[in-house]
Amino acid sequence: MDNPVVALRNRRQVAENPLAFHLEKPNRFIFTPGQALDVTLTHTGEPDPEGNSRTLSIASPPYADEIVVATRVRDTPFKRFLKNAQIGSSIKISDPSGSFTLHHNTTKPAVFLAGGIGVTPFVSILLQATRDKLPHELYLFYSNRRPEDAAFLDDLLKAESQNPKFRMIPTMTQMAKSNREWKGETGPINKEILSRYVSRLQGPIYYVAGPPGLVTAMRRMLATAGVDEDDIRTEEFSGY
Numbered sequence: 594m595d596n597p598v599v600a601l602r603n604r605r606q607v608a609e610n611p612l613a614f615h616l617e618k619p620n621r622f623i624f625t626p627g628q629a630l631d632v633t634l635t636h637t638g639e640p641d642p643e644g645n646s647r648t649l650s651i652a653s654p655p656y657a658d659e660i661v662v663a664t665r666v667r668d669t670p671f672k673r674f675l676k677n678a679q680i681g682s683s684i685k686i687s688d689p690s691g692s693f694t695l696h697h698n699t700t701k702p703a704v705f706l707a708g709g710i711g712v713t714p715f716v717s718i719l720l721q722a723t724r725d726k727l728p729h730e731l732y733l734f735y736s737n738r739r740p741e742d743a744a745f746l747d748d749l750l751k752a753e754s755q756n757p758k759f760r761m762i763p764t765m766t767q768m769a770k771s772n773r774e775w776k777g778e779t780g781p782i783n784k785e786i787l788s789r790y791v792s793r794l795q796g797p798i799y800y801v802a803g804p805p806g807l808v809t810a811m812r813r814m815l816a817t818a819g820v821d822e823d824d825i826r827t828e829e830f831s832g833y
Contacts, residue, residue: 596633596685596686596687596688597619597622597685597686598635598683598684598685598686599616599617599618599619599660599683599684599685599686600616600617600681600682600683600684601614601615601616601617601678601679601680601681601682601683601684602615602616602617602659602680603615603680604676604680607663607744607745608737608741608742608743608744608745608746609741609742610665610666610742611663611664611665611666611709611710611744612663612664612666612675612676613652613661613662613663613744613745614632614661614662614663614664614675615659615660615661616659616660616661616662616684616686617659617660618657618658618659618660622660622689623655623689624651624655624689625655625689625694626651626654626655626694626695626714626717626718626720626721626722627650627691627693627694627695627714627715627717627718627800628650628651628689628690628691628693628694628714628717629648629649629650629651629689629690629691629693629714630648630649630651630660630662630686630687630688630689630690631646631647631648631649631686631687632646632647632648632649632662632684632685632686633645633646633684633685633686633687634646634671634674634675634678634684634685635683635684635685639670640670641669641670641671643669643671644671645671647664647671649662649663649664649713650662650691650693650713650714650717650802650828651689651713651714651717652713652714652716652717652745653716653717653720654717654720654721654724655717655721656721656724660686662713663710663713663744663745664710665709665710691828693714693800693802693826693828694718695718695722695727695729696798698798699727699728699729701729701796701797701798702729702730702731702732702791702796702797702798703718703729703730703731703732703797703798703800704732704734704787704791704797704798704799704800705718705719705731705732705733705734705735705799705800705802706734706736706782706799706800706801706802706803706811707733707734707735707736707801707802707803708736708737708782708802708803708804708807709736709737709742709744709803709804709830710744710803710830711802711803711804711807711828711830712733712735712743712744712745712749712802713744713745713802714802714828715733715800715802716745716748716749719731719733719749719752719756719759720748720752722756722758722759723752723755723756723759726756727758728758729758730758730797731756731758731759731760732759732760732761732762732790732791732797733749733759733760733761733762734762734763734764734782734786734787734790735749735761735762735763735764736763736764736765736766736781736782736803736807737763737764737765737766738765738766738767738770738771739765739767739768739770739771739773740763740765740771740773740775741771741772741773743763743765746763749761760790762777762778762786762790763777763778764777764778764779764780764781764782764786765777765778765779766779766780766781781810782811782814783814784814784817784818787818794815794818794819794820795818795819795820795821796824797824798824798826799811799815799820799824799825799826800826800827800828801815801825801826801827801828802827802828802829802830803829803830804829804830804831805829805831808827808828808829811827812825812827
């Protein structure tokens with residue numbers, strides 16, 4: 594498929610900062626949950642030093658009739674245009690790409706470690722797995738500063754309620770700055786939190802997505818927990 598131009602169908606706030614953009618889905622657009630695509634603005638009205646394209650993970654599952662991507666909103670020409678574009682505006686997308694996808698061996702649990710907007714590929718994976726009733730054991734450890742910052746939190750909680758194989762463990766690191774009540778985990782994702790929910794740390798396949806600092810910290814933590822490097826897959830979200 595040659596970089597189709599699609600229409601912006603909707604946008605919605607999925608947390609205090611991140612916005613989700615709902616795009617028209619072309620015919621025969623096929624992807625695997627966890628993949629990403631390039632989003633290119635046909636015009637921004639002003640030049641962006643970082644260019645008019647961004648690689649964004651697909652948050653929607655393949656069964657959906659639209660493509661959803663999400664990003665934190667920063668003050669750049671690209672983000673300003675995306676935030677303010679009229680519904681129906683034309684946006685160019687690429688073919689999906691990437692191998693940050695769920696493994697096939699159903700005897701090995703999948704443990705997803707997400708920081709902030711890094712959760713987007715896991716949303717696609719988990720929604721599709723829930724619909725398909727996949728036999729994998731699935732765990733999502735999802736770190737944010739506050740509940741207000743946790744993108745797609747309601748979508749994920751709904752999937753957890755529908756999928757007996759899926760356990761979600763959100764954790765907040767700066768609850769002193771939150772206006773909401775929180776009865777879940779607090780503090781960073783670490784070996785202690787993992788051990789409370791995953792019976793054996795050696796054995797699952799680990800998927801880590803988020804800011805580079807989080808990815809580095811999670812790799813180090815998993816290595817000290819004795820996890821085989823071949824069982825760790827990562828995706829860094831820089832500058833989003």
